[in-house]
Amino acid sequence: MKTVALFLLCSTAFALAPDAPADPSRRQTVTAKPDTCCCAPPIPTAAYSAKSLYQAEGSFTDDAGRVFRLGELRGRPVVLTMFFASCGYACPLLVADMQAIRAKLPPAIRGRAAFVLVSFDLARDTPPALAAYREQHGLGRDWMLLHGTDDSVRELAALLGVSYKPETGGGFSHSNLITILNREGEIIHQRAGLRGGLDETVAALTLANRE
Amino acid sequence: MSFRMPIVRCGLTALALASAVKVLAEDTAALRLIPAGTYEPLLRSSQDPARIPVAAFLLDERPVTNADFLAFVTANPKWRRSLVSRLFADTSYLQHWSADLEPGPAAPLRAPVVQVSWFAARAYARWAGKRLPTTAEWELAAAAGYDRPDGRNDAALKRDLYAWLARPVPAVFADATSLRPDFHGIRGLHGLVWEWVDDFNTAMVTGESRADTTLDRNLFCGAGSAGASDTTDYAAFMRAALRASLKADNTTTSLGFRCARDTAPLNAFP
Known part of the structure; x- marks a missing residue:
């Protein structure tokens, strides 16, 4: 059950990744942190808005x-x-x-x-x-x-x-x-x-x- | 002998520089012990306890100065005036300073720092290995007289306090250590600047009818004294009103802070 939940979580995150906002005036990309979970996609690492x-x-x-x-x-x-x-x-x-x-x-x-x-x-x-x-x-x-x-x-x-x-x-x-x-x-x-x-x-x- | 003088002078200059750098590299306020006691909240609802026990704690003997805060922003660029996030400090944050790393004539190094937000005060305290005092701790400390632990009947203290409340906010503050120490050796709890407390947002706005949240002088209204424990303590009303009307990103020309620490030994902190 736990594995399924984890998988769902991860796949949700994958699904979210493509339409992540990318307004260059407000955010700059920084290096991705190492993943914490086996299948985790990189957490969005652009700087947060003000x-x-x-x-x-x-x-x-x-x-x-x-x-x-x-x-x-x-x-x-x-x-x-x-x-x-x-x-x-x-x-x-x-x-x-x-x-x-x-x-x-x-x-x-x-x-x-x-x-x-x-x-x-x-x-x-x-x-x-x-x-x-x-x-x-x-x-x-x-x-x-x-x-x-x-x-x-x-x-x-x-x-x-x-x-x-x-x-x-x-x-x-x-x-x-x-x-x-x-x-x-x-x-x-x-x-x-x-x-x-x-x-x-x-x-x-x-x-x-x-x- | 004479040829050595320049070297000696150089040495002295280097020493002076080194000590200046030292002052600029850390929080320098000494902590004093405030013995355990009881805080009697001035304004409370039927649900609030009448007396809140307060454990012994350590409190800075003076408010944090511009020199202290300069050391903090030097070490922590994200808290400089030009870099601070608007989430954590409003637009008047450190506006009286000449520049990011230059307090300047309106903010003498030894004067208390003002125009700092609650977020900034907390970040400073964390950096200094301290914390902000709670309302109960601050009020317990501030209840001391000049020469006795309970200042309620200290006429000299009351006189100085009300003289201060009657004066407008000065353009430039006096030294943080300029005021007479109280019974515990603490200076300037009354008479210099207002001070942030860690739990300022415990103040419920329900007793407060003023919709106007503009800061500084226009919020100091002593109305709403029904249900108060000591209706003669006008200064405490003003503090309660101030806390209730503040938001954590607000900064004002007369609001600074000082730090506190638990009495537990230092090595208890990771």
Whole structure:
């Protein structure tokens, strides 16, 4: 199963490679890094644009325990939300909205888009806890559940404009924000709050896929 | 004897140069111990704890200076004014400096560096082997008086603090070490520049009604004191308002930073 997943991942990346953006005014090619996986194509190595969040160097771990850098999402339209798994009110609504957005996408875009949940609950949302969350919510392979360090999580929150603060009960008060990144990792749309705005977000994702 | 003088002088010049280079190659602020204590947040919702325990930590005795920051941008070209990514610093980043590697007359070497973003302050701290203090740590340190650990009733400190708040931002800042040290030997927590904290973005904007996020003087409004723990602490309101209105790429003419470190031994850090 793992091999199949790996193969699919790799073939997706291959499929993305031909239409990688190549605007010479904004990007310059640098030498490719050695591959980390047997069949991996080179990760796109052109410099990131000035507004790309992928310039951030913070490191995350996915729910399979693999080290993950946001730059790996380059080339895909991204729906990104910061949350915590034990959140009883806002976060389930945010995840439900992300699922609704996913359902509304044209299949071609849905096949490329990445749905990313980054937790600010460093203590409890370990990779195994996030794996359990994935299981419970039936989140497919196009969902990424990320655990970070205090450094990488706070930096990402600062980049997105997300405020969060631990509360006495072990929870967090936090901004409710769904962010759309284009293929270069630039913020092109944010939905603030918990209601509505899904169609606008879907439209932004369609645009994100083109940019 | 006389023929040796030039050599001696050369030696001295070389020594002076070497020490200048040394100053320019590292972060030079000394750390002081802030003993463990309790931070009582000024503004809090019903969900927030009234008292937050803070472990002992080390804090720079003064804000980071232009000389320190020059060393940092010299060693890290991507943080120079002309090269910095707009993602990490807005257009007024280090604009008061004469050039990329030249602070110039508006930014004396020994004065605190200002017009730096949170991203830049954090990158500096990482480079220096330190980190930014948290809000709780900063506020705990800043609660000290000149001659006692709890400055709430230190009349001299209050007088200096409010005199500072009443003064406009100077065109050129005084030396970072020019202010009177407090009980812990820390200088300039009040009276020089505002300072970034690592978790500035814990400040919820819900208590803040101002839509205008323009920085500097027009954000310092002390309104919204309902639910505050100490309604006389006007300066703390201003700090809370400032933090709530900042974005991480913002830079302002009166906002600098200082670094902190855990009290754990150095070799605990990889």
